[in-house]
Amino acid sequence: MSAPRPGRVVVIGGGIAGLTTAALLARGGALVTLLERHDQLGGRTGTVSIDGFRFDTGPSWYFMPEVFEHAFALLGERIEDHVDLERLDPAYRLFPEPADGGPAEPFDVVGDPEANWATFEAREPGAGEAIRRYTEASTQAYRTALDSFLYTTFARPDRLLTAQILRQTGTLAGLLTGTLADKVAATVTDPVLRQVLGYHAVFLGSSPYRVPALYSLMSHLDLVDGVRFPRGGMYTVIEALERIARKEGVEIRTEADVVSIDIEDARPSLAHPRRSGSARGVRLADGSVIPADVVVSAADRHHTETALLGEHRDLPDPWWEDRGPGISALLIMAGVRGELPELAHHSLFFTRDWPGNFEDILGTGRSTPADGLRVPEAASMYVSRTTASDPTAAPPGHENLFVLVPFPADPSLGGEALERYADRFLDQVGSWAGVPDLRDRVVTRRVVGPADFARDFSAWRGSALGMEHTLRQSAMFRPGDVSSRVPNVLHVGGGTIPGVGLPMCLISAELVVKRMLGETSSHPLPAPLRPGFLAAARPRGVWSESVG
Template sequence: MKKKITIIGSGFSALAASCYLAQSGHEVSVYEKNASIGGRARQLKSNGFTFDMGPSWYWMPDVFERFFADFGKKTTDYYELIKLSPAYRVYYGIDDFIAIADNLPAIVATFEEIEKGSGQILQDFMTEAQSNYAIAIKELVYRPGVSPLELVTVATAKKVGQFFSTISRDVRKKFKNERLIQILEFPVLFLGAKPSDTPSFYSFMNYADFGLGTWHPKTGMFDVVNAIESLARELGVRFYTNSPIEKIIVQNKTAKAIVVHGTRIDSDLVVSGADYQHTETLLDPEYRVYSKDYWESRVFAPSSLLFYVGFNKKIPNISHHALFFDVDFKQHAKDIYDQPQWPKEPLFYANFPSLTDPTAAPAGMESGFFLVPLAPGIEDTEALREEYFNKIMHRFETLTNQSVQNNIIFKHSFCKNDFVEQYNSYKGNAYGMANTLLQTAFLRPKLKSKKVKNLFFTGQLTVPGPGVPPALISGKLVSQLIEKQFKES
């Protein structure tokens, strides 16, 4: 039976949910707070430069293919992918970096060159990581987090020990070179937690990295947003931007409507892809499932200090993605998770999309995106932003052996306060809730409200967790739960 469904937010999970629900024949409307769709994956254009404002890594291409295949489509129907070679560089000193190749044999050779004997160890590690990836993708992440029994399969039973050890512990047992260890610990940072707090099973992220490679949509990650929006419109979804939700109206313990600009908009069911904690503040207190103390007790993924920078020249000695690990990796992690504060010596990430996509900058120029992971909830001021911009740019110039600051003709910053103001993000987190052992699967906030009928949630604070591929999966999971309810009612 056709239902009228309202979706709050237009990030990847909300967009995915809108497609699945429209495909099932429902009347779907998406309401977005900001002027353009995409949630954190919006696009910034200024002075001839183009920047993806949020996600910039395209990993797990099979998940994107599976999403579009659900609608009889392929990614190539909407956008072109470029495999990056090298995938990324990791800098440790002046002109001292490790380039991660675009194929596993070459990466194995790099490891062997740096630490004798580590090549075969890496090959064995990746075999295990690939096995974990197959289990995760085929058996676990497409489950709705309703019951702990979802984690119990023949395959996971054989790997139960990996849920009680950690990535950091396992990697350090196998490898001695600190640089190689950091490279292997890096991918789980996308899960929002320290490697020392992330279960060993999540080594499947290493397979996503070394095994499946790093890709780039031809003109940026916003290509994917445009693709899913196009698919959604083909399916009949309607979009309303500049439409912040003021309240979710509940009658007889059932979600009945939303309020936008003082106007009540009725629907049969509400799905929120907005920040979970914020969404519950749109409800009267008696209908909120998770308390203030609950959210305070969760381990959240970092916030970020972001700079979108336009240079009036081409930048040499750099790759599309670059990680700067020339300072203490562990100390920066402590400054995020253990004793939240601005890090004295921050690690940072730089992304130069115009190396791959000429349309990202005017001819002869370069667009750059710089990111410093920060603890959520800390102080954010313009003075601190500028101080840290100068810190990382000085290090960038030193490590890549060049001068670039005098060539900056455009700069825009984005930090904790902006995450709160523009995305209603809890404490200004950038990636949602971390995937630690006690915040995995059925232990995450639920897709379906326990107190309000016909109110559902999707996105990075619920199942399966942070990241673009998990967000697409979350949209599918919530739509399946909704269809199941409709069939049972």
């Protein structure tokens, strides 16, 4: 008997989640078409060259290397054959807000944990040992998350109740009911050290006053595991995945703008009691229709629900009105004349009034959005100088700076106002870092803000990362990766499980594969995946229901 004919899959969006999903499903035997509305793949993980300067336009921290390694291994590849990683030392430099208006007194977090404990001890007696214990707990929480939560679709929540989880029930309850800020405050009193342990919440689109204490696990990433950088920039990861996807047979079409998912009405069934339709393909802005047996959307979740699924969406307007989109960002890509040794590859600037800074951009500590959001006068922000590690990112005698200022998710923030804000925050960087003429040395720059995220990525309220990770928007409470009303539509990327960030997007691609296979374990799939694995496993998940 001949093997079953592979089905057709359309993947909407060519960011890291869409690319990885497309490559995995093509390896499984599907006929995959990936549609990207821009002329460049990568989504938020983009790259741009301006007047001889090269910038990553989005993520720039390479965390959770084992997740990247596993994703490539599923595809039968070794990431080290594609991406050249450098371990950064210092991992990053901290600039606390100066008390007298002069330059800050920076200090480094380095690659040696013992050296960091000594640095922390010098700031606060007892802090070195306290943070050592904190990071030991964060490492345990990180391993628990990898082993038991991150790689599950939550299709079978009962399978999460392993002996290991049951032994940690009391600890996990505390990590879920308290905030990260509460946990940090119980560990150290020095305000800057609290910021060292809490700044990761921004990577989750939120603040330490809103995310669960479970996310203390992120301190394992920088204080224990260290920080890496792919030579040539983060976009080298996208380029590698594009090569692999094409090798697996994915048809990649850029400048292909999907305006709707074509859905045929269908009745509910015992297996799908909420079903209202079945996807038959996608419609492009030029009016053409691309047929599909399965549609996977890596587009912004709010856009997918409200624009692409229309009346067949799972999440109605009241659901969105009661949720928080998280932070947006002001991005400044600046080419600077002369050297900037004052700044490390990664630098963090922390304001004294940290709670006030977060209230400005997110509202109160509630999980729901608040009116009256505003741009802070002085900002806690992140600055990347990739020329510290890769001089090819700028012309000789110049440096490149990527400045990320957490901003309110307000799509009205754009245009000339952004340029004025950019001036303000470049001046802040220059003042705190002891480079008072920084803005005068800028020879070229590009500024991006919430209006650009809304236009370019259809981002909900112009958010920069995706739905923030409050408790009610994390783990099993986050929107799932399969539509209950159109069961052959799946979701991937930051708008679904497990969450935002490049590693989470890679895991979300694997979760789509699990859904297709009907695999309900909480563990990563064995690597490498065998070519044609979908056809061999068709009797179970979404795949058999769609094309069987």
